[in-house]
Amino acid sequence: MLAAGSSKIAGRSRWPLFPRWWRARFFAWVERRLLAAPELRLTQREIFIFPSRGGWLFILVSLLILVGASNYQNNLGLVLAFWLCSLGVVAIFLSFRNVLGIRLRSGDPAPTFAGEVLRFPVWLDDPEGRAHAAVGISLTATIEDAWDVPTQGAVCADLRVPSVNRGWLDMPRFCLQSLAPFGWLRVWTWPKLSARALVYPAPIAPPWPLQPHGDGDGKYAQPVTGSEDFAGHRIWRQGDSLRQVDWKAYAKERGLHLRQFVAPSGDEWWFRLQELPAASGETQLSWLCYLLLEAEHKGQRYGLDLGADKFTPDQGDLHLHRCLKALALF
Amino acid sequence: MKPFDLNRPGVRPLLLLAIASALLPLWLKTPGWVGGVSALVLFSALGIGKKLPRWLLLVVVSAATVGVVFQHKGLFTRDAGLSLIVLMASFKLLELKSYRDAMLISALGFFLTFVGLLFYQSLAVALYLFLLLPLHTATVLVMHRLEGWRGLLVLAKDSGRLVLLAVPLVVLLYLFFPRLSAPLWRLPGSGVTGPTDSMTIGDVQSLVLSDELAFRVKFDGAPPPENERYWRGTVLADFDGLSWTVGMPHAPEVMEPLGPVSRYRVALEPTRLRWLYALDVPQSVDSPLQARRTWTASLLTYGFIRQRVDYRVESVLNYRLGANANADQLAPYLQLPENGNPRARQFAREQRARHPDASAFTHSLLRLIHDDNYWYSLQVPELAEDIVDDFWFNHKRGFCEHYANAVTFLLRAGGVPARVVVGYQGGDWNAFGRFLTVRHLDAHAWLEFWQEGQGWTRLDPTAAVSPARIDPSYLQRIARRDTLLTFDDWGSVIKNEAGVGDLAIIKWWQTANRWFEANIVQFNADLQRDWLEDLGLPNLSMADMVRILVFGVLSLMFVSAWFILRSRPVRDPVARIYAAFCAKLARAGVRRELHETPQDFLRRAQRAFPAERGELRAMVDSYLAQRYAETGSIRALQAQWRRLRWRRLRAL
Numbered sequence: 001m002l003a004a005g006s007s008k009i010a011g012r013s014r015w016p017l018f019p020r021w022w023r024a025r026f027f028a029w030v031e032r033r034l035l036a037a038p039e040l041r042l043t044q045r046e047i048f049i050f051p052s053r054g055g056w057l058f059i060l061v062s063l064l065i066l067v068g069a070s071n072y073q074n075n076l077g078l079v080l081a082f083w084l085c086s087l088g089v090v091a092i093f094l095s096f097r098n099v100l101g102i103r104l105r106s107g108d109p110a111p112t113f114a115g116e117v118l119r120f121p122v123w124l125d126d127p128e129g130r131a132h133a134a135v136g137i138s139l140t141a142t143i144e145d146a147w148d149v150p151t152q153g154a155v156c157a158d159l160r161v162p163s164v165n166r167g168w169l170d171m172p173r174f175c176l177q178s179l180a181p182f183g184w185l186r187v188w189t190w191p192k193l194s195a196r197a198l199v200y201p202a203p204i205a206p207p208w209p210l211q212p213h214g215d216g217d218g219k220y221a222q223p224v225t226g227s228e229d230f231a232g233h234r235i236w237r238q239g240d241s242l243r244q245v246d247w248k249a250y251a252k253e254r255g256l257h258l259r260q261f262v263a264p265s266g267d268e269w270w271f272r273l274q275e276l277p278a279a280s281g282e283t284q285l286s287w288l289c290y291l292l293l294e295a296e297h298k299g300q301r302y303g304l305d306l307g308a309d310k311f312t313p314d315q316g317d318l319h320l321h322r323c324l325k326a327l328a329l330f
Numbered sequence: 331m332k333p334f335d336l337n338r339p340g341v342r343p344l345l346l347l348a349i350a351s352a353l354l355p356l357w358l359k360t361p362g363w364v365g366g367v368s369a370l371v372l373f374s375a376l377g378i379g380k381k382l383p384r385w386l387l388l389v390v391v392s393a394a395t396v397g398v399v400f401q402h403k404g405l406f407t408r409d410a411g412l413s414l415i416v417l418m419a420s421f422k423l424l425e426l427k428s429y430r431d432a433m434l435i436s437a438l439g440f441f442l443t444f445v446g447l448l449f450y451q452s453l454a455v456a457l458y459l460f461l462l463l464p465l466h467t468a469t470v471l472v473m474h475r476l477e478g479w480r481g482l483l484v485l486a487k488d489s490g491r492l493v494l495l496a497v498p499l500v501v502l503l504y505l506f507f508p509r510l511s512a513p514l515w516r517l518p519g520s521g522v523t524g525p526t527d528s529m530t531i532g533d534v535q536s537l538v539l540s541d542e543l544a545f546r547v548k549f550d551g552a553p554p555p556e557n558e559r560y561w562r563g564t565v566l567a568d569f570d571g572l573s574w575t576v577g578m579p580h581a582p583e584v585m586e587p588l589g590p591v592s593r594y595r596v597a598l599e600p601t602r603l604r605w606l607y608a609l610d611v612p613q614s615v616d617s618p619l620q621a622r623r624t625w626t627a628s629l630l631t632y633g634f635i636r637q638r639v640d641y642r643v644e645s646v647l648n649y650r651l652g653a654n655a656n657a658d659q660l661a662p663y664l665q666l667p668e669n670g671n672p673r674a675r676q677f678a679r680e681q682r683a684r685h686p687d688a689s690a691f692t693h694s695l696l697r698l699i700h701d702d703n704y705w706y707s708l709q710v711p712e713l714a715e716d717i718v719d720d721f722w723f724n725h726k727r728g729f730c731e732h733y734a735n736a737v738t739f740l741l742r743a744g745g746v747p748a749r750v751v752v753g754y755q756g757g758d759w760n761a762f763g764r765f766l767t768v769r770h771l772d773a774h775a776w777l778e779f780w781q782e783g784q785g786w787t788r789l790d791p792t793a794a795v796s797p798a799r800i801d802p803s804y805l806q807r808i809a810r811r812d813t814l815l816t817f818d819d820w821g822s823v824i825k826n827e828a829g830v831g832d833l834a835i836i837k838w839w840q841t842a843n844r845w846f847e848a849n850i851v852q853f854n855a856d857l858q859r860d861w862l863e864d865l866g867l868p869n870l871s872m873a874d875m876v877r878i879l880v881f882g883v884l885s886l887m888f889v890s891a892w893f894i895l896r897s898r899p900v901r902d903p904v905a906r907i908y909a910a911f912c913a914k915l916a917r918a919g920v921r922r923e924l925h926e927t928p929q930d931f932l933r934r935a936q937r938a939f940p941a942e943r944g945e946l947r948a949m950v951d952s953y954l955a956q957r958y959a960e961t962g963s964i965r966a967l968q969a970q971w972r973r974l975r976w977r978r979l980r981a982l
């Protein structure tokens with residue numbers, strides 16, 4: 001599922017200088033030229049440079065000074081004009097240099113729920129160890145956030161993408177740009193990194209109240225009451241829910257332990273897609289998403305039955321993620 | 331972090347500082363209240379000014395504009411423009427609300443620097459304004475740095491480096507950029523009428539006050555002494571009672587040279603007339619604009635001089651002109667209007683009766699000017715209809731053209747052929763550029779009278795005025811261009827303090843000032859050609875210069891592109907120092923093997939250079955401490971390396 005095609009980005013971008021049809025052609029060309037890769041080092045092939053508004057103002061002022069000084073035969077004014085021109089030329093290379101050589105690597109995006117803003121982490125660094133100043137990354141051509149790449153270091157920028165639908169969201173083509181160091185030149189590129197993020201369905205509260213102690217007739221996906229009998233401790237493992245950690249024990253420096261509860265098999269909550277009241281598929285999935293979150297929040301053991309996929313009752317972040325992923329990709 | 335934030339440390343202070351320092355010299359050139367308001371506004375921008383409501387700001391700005399209009403009696407003159415720029419630039423700082431405003435203000439900083447350069451031509455102010463350029467650059471830089479002016483040292487280094495990076499291109503452009511020989515436009519208020527080819531009393535007055543360049547001269551040999559520098563322009567023969575006009579000579583005047591020939595080149599600024607100026611008197615002329623020598627020994631072009639013209643002249647300073655003229659030829663130079671100025675005519679006839687010799691007659695007039703209460707003054711009251719009478723007997727004050735007019739009239743009335751010559755006198759000799767600058771300020775009128783056997787002889791009645799009676803206000807007006815305003819010319823201030831001038835630094839400063847005046851302020855198309863000739867590039871046409879310029883700019887751009895864009899990995903300083911250390915030992919004959927640890931390498935090096943055992947050990951220890959134990963400091967390592975760096979390693 002491709003979330004944001006190039007035309008969409010083009011529609012969002014705010015370029016006063018170019019008409020819409022030109023933008024569309026430009027992005028079609030960029031799409032062919034800059035292919036997606038998990039890692040990308042910016043070379044002169046990818047980078048564009050053009051005066052910004054401030055740059056046009058600077059050019060105008062320089063020209064004014066040049067013409068004025070010529071006219072009044074003011075040599076010092078001419079020197080100033082020449083110096084400004086030279087500075088402009090140097091600025092071109094320095095601005096270009098500021099973006100040239102940046103290496104982009106996509107990090108692992110954390111899954112998010114549909115309708116929320118998804119953050120794609122992008123690691124910025126330079127294999128040669130040079131610093132890069134005020135590099136902005138955003139979906140459109142306007143800079144919202146900027147990061148400094150330190151000397152011999154990396155910085156994690158993030159690209160914020162609004163997620164609309166559940167499922168896999170490919171990292172869209174984005175605009176990396178910088179005005180530094182002078183603000184006279186906009187240096188930008190439209191790279192695409194091959195990364196994808198999982199978008200869970202949006203959680204929607206079902207129209208019936210969640211009754212932990214309900215009748216359990218199995219008509220709706222009612223949770224089955226579980227016993228909360230404390231059974232003992234177990235050493236914490238990766239993926240276990242933090243909610244069940246015995247924090248008191250941890251505070252006494254006995255290490256991370258889980259408080260385990262014995263739940264007889266009949267006391268587990270089962271969520272079954274087939275048993276949900278009739279509604280559109282997406283709504284049903286959203287309900288399930290909500291119920292799963294609620295169950296996890298309450299520290300309950302829960303299972304999910306989607307017909308084809310079945311997750312036996314368990315608890316913890318990993319279990320929750322598995323269930324939600326199944327919902328997302330259902 | 332946001333890419334731009336006005337409240338980031340350093341953005342507002344630097345913008346304010348840049349504008350204030352660029353405005354500082356301009357405040358001294360505007361009326362007091364303008365400077366005061368501007369300074370006050372800038373000061374208020376630190377606090378209260380930012381909170382002023384928009385309508386109030388609008389009212390204040392309008393009031394200030396109205397004030398400027400009243401002060402300068404208009405809005406479209408040079409001085410009104412300056413006041414307006416100063417005020418608007420300061421008010422703009424109260425309206426610093428967005429990135430766009432900040433960019434505008436930073437560009438304004440550069441523009442104000444230019445305005446400052448327009449109004450000051452002295453070395454001190456130029457130095458001040460150019461030394462501010464790193465500040466303006468830093469202002470632009472700080473706006474686009476996420477950390478603002480934190481890391482100020484890096485910022486200072488960056489902006490200083492940028493100023494220097496631009497220097498080669500500046501030099502190239504300065505040398506080869508084609509210079510305009512005539513302005514495209516002039517601001518009202520700086521208009522100059524230039525010399526005319528007639529003389530009505532009152533005309534020259536406007537010229538005397540203008541220090542604009544008239545022409546520039548380069549001599550092949552030494553320049554003539556100051557009192558010989560009479561630049562002949564137009565010979566005026568016809569007088570109608572009010573003004574002198576060219577008239578019609580009857581025959582060419584024969585010139586016999588009596589001294590050596592002086593050769594020189596003149597670069598004449600456009601005059602919109604047809605006269606070329608030459609030292610009294612020109613023998614021949616070689617001009618790109620076709621010109622001829624008239625019968626009265628002045629130089630006349632066939633077309634109007636609308637652009638700078640560059641011509642060569644040969645002049646004879648010691649000459650006999652028109653000695654064999656007959657009565658017919660001299661008749662026009664004796665003519666006077668039918669009536670008018672009866673007292674002057676009467677006076678001339680009496681004087682002539684007393685001094686039958688023409689020369690004695692003229693000298694009696696000069697002595698009268700010197701001894702009697704004649705003043706040199708620009709404040710000349712309006713003269714009555716009989717201008718000669720009124721000037722000679724009543725007011726007795728005037729400037730060159732009054733004297734030339736009156737004495738010529740008296741000579742004619744006394745029966746001596748005489749005519750007025752207008753042109754320029756003097757000029758500033760510039761020892762560094764080795765050229766003479768003649769300004770409109772040097773415009774002058776004198777006369778020639780004819781003597782049997784001697785021909786036309788130059789007579790400057792103005793020079794006869796006793797120096798004690800030169801109106802001080804005139805001196806002051808002349809001097810204004812140099813000394814009136816503050817630090818415009820330290821040189822002249824220092825010169826006045828006798829004794830101080832012996833200090834080496836002051837001498838050096840004066841020399842620097844003169845060099846600056848000759849080579850930077852007065853640099854123009856001629857000097858450019860001279861410089862290029864000195865560089866071994868004679869006779870470059872405009873097209874050649876443009877070609878060189880394009881080629882040079884492109885190659886310099888390639889060089890700077892290479893310099894900036896070349897791939898140069900940044901290594902950490904510790905590794906860099908160790909690599910340099912190894913390279914030094916390798917040059918001395920001990921090469922580190924790839925598998926060798928620093929300790930092994932050290933043992934081998936110590937065996938090879940036993941004299942330096944301790945130093946080598948200290949170096950490697952320092953490196954190891956810094957690299958692996960993380961206990962040493964980079965400074966210690968650097969200090970150790972400095973000790974070892976220039977030491978000669980003596981092998982056993």
